[in-house]
Amino acid sequence: MVRRQVHDLPEIVPVVTEHRLYQRRCRCGVLTTAPAPAEATAAACYGPNVTALAAYLLTYQHLPISRAAELLAEVTGMAVSTGWVSSVLGRLAPGLAPFVEAVQAAIVAAPLAHFDETGVRVLGKNRWLHSASTLWLTVYFLHDKRGREAIDAFGILNGFAGIAVHDGYHSYRTYDLTHALCNAHHQRELQAAAETHPDQAWPTGLSDVLDELNAAAHTARDLDLSEIPDDVLTPMTGRYDTHVRTGLDLHPRNQRGHPKGGRPTQSQARRLLERLEKYRGDTLRFAFDLTVPFTNNQAERDIRMTKTQLKITGGWRTHHGATTWLTVRSYISTIRKHGLNTLTALRDAITGNPWLPTRPATT
Incomplete structure (x- = not known):
């Protein structure tokens, strides 16, 4: 037996639901009208499913308003106006205040x-x-x-x-x-320093040490360790300190004042090295605390x-x-x-029941 499955959608046809709200007048003269469903906000309006789709197209698929209106008209058969599409987010956002x-x-x-x-x-x-x-x-x-x-x-x-x-x-x-500082930024700055000073080893040395420390942190997590073993961590951080000191020696501080007054201007390499030295703990926090990521x-x-x-x-x-x-x-x-369905969550928000986080706060 050979099986062949064809997965397809049925033809999309709009479904119109009419709600008839009865009115009764009391003997005292008061006229009472039956309450309408939350989605029936006017004599003729669009329901939560098409509204959720419009919001999804605008904010997740990044379609311009006119193209979103065209897509909705061709896919759903509802000739929505650009004015209605542009109003969708303004009506949805206030209901997300609890979120x-x-x-x-x-x-x-x-x-x-x-x-x-x-x-x-x-x-x-x-x-x-x-x-x-x-x-x-x-x-x-x-x-x-x-x-x-x-x-x-x-x-x-x-x-x-x-x-x-x-x-x-x-x-x-x-x-x-x-x-904790983002080391992706540091790696980019170190690469620029290596290109600017190709005869100096400290930029590549520091970049390599950061990569090795990051690899050691991943290995420690994979092994369910609470920290990087000291015999691995100490030599690497020692190399980090050595490269920083070497770079600072090669790029001494500029002691001359700025031509227009104020503090002396330092080179990019000097500023980077001083930051890596001053904020050493924040730069290497990912290596001392395995809950901290290497980058931002x-x-x-x-x-x-x-x-x-x-x-x-x-x-x-x-x-x-x-x-x-x-x-x-x-x-x-x-x-x-x-991992939730985006359209379902948007529809819930439109109908007054936005999803709220319940997962315990983690990294």
Whole structure:
């Protein structure tokens, strides 16, 4: 017997459900109308399934509004207007307020979280998109500024007590926390230093040590060890210190003042080496604490698709449009991290029952 299976979809045909709401007048003159289902918000409206699909196309597939309307018309047979498509996220986002609060609280309570920020265009001007995330959670925050004022308004780091993984932006340093630096950034800077100073061995040496320490951390986890064995860790960190000292000797501090006044300007190599020396513990935290990742890639992955949206649209035309898109996007990002069906979760949110995180906060 030879079996051949053809998996296909039935022809998609719109289904119209009419709700008839009876009215009765009491003897006292009061007119009472039967309550309508939550999705029946007007005399004629679109249901939660097509609304969820529109939100999915806009925020996860990054379709422009006009193309999303065209796709919905051709696939579903419903000639939705671009005006209706553009209104979907604005009606969906307010119902996600409990989700945003729950995610922010979960990240504040997490033992480790990733933080990042990037510039975005809103109303034709530069704004700052801040993100906080874990392996299971994502939340975004839009603000006019990048520094401490915006981070405080975000409301996570000022109550956070875990390990903050970031790229070394100085405003994060103003919080009395345990910090861990992104070594992907360090590797890129070390590669640039190696290309700028091909006759010096310290950039390649430091890069190799970081890679070896990362490999040792992975091996220790695979073996269910709580830490890298000391006889492996100590020689590697010793090589790290040696390469940093060598680099500092080759790039002494510039003692001459800036031509326009102020502190002397240091070379890029010197600034990198001083950072690696001053924040040695934060740079190598991944090697001393196996719960800490080598990079801040989690935050960068979570924020990357917002940059894709900007490339497609060129920016948001209103602050409200930006915040609603980011709210829905954080919901979808978190949903997908939990392996849930995105369209089902969006439909639940549209019908007033958004998914809320219940998994214990982890990295």
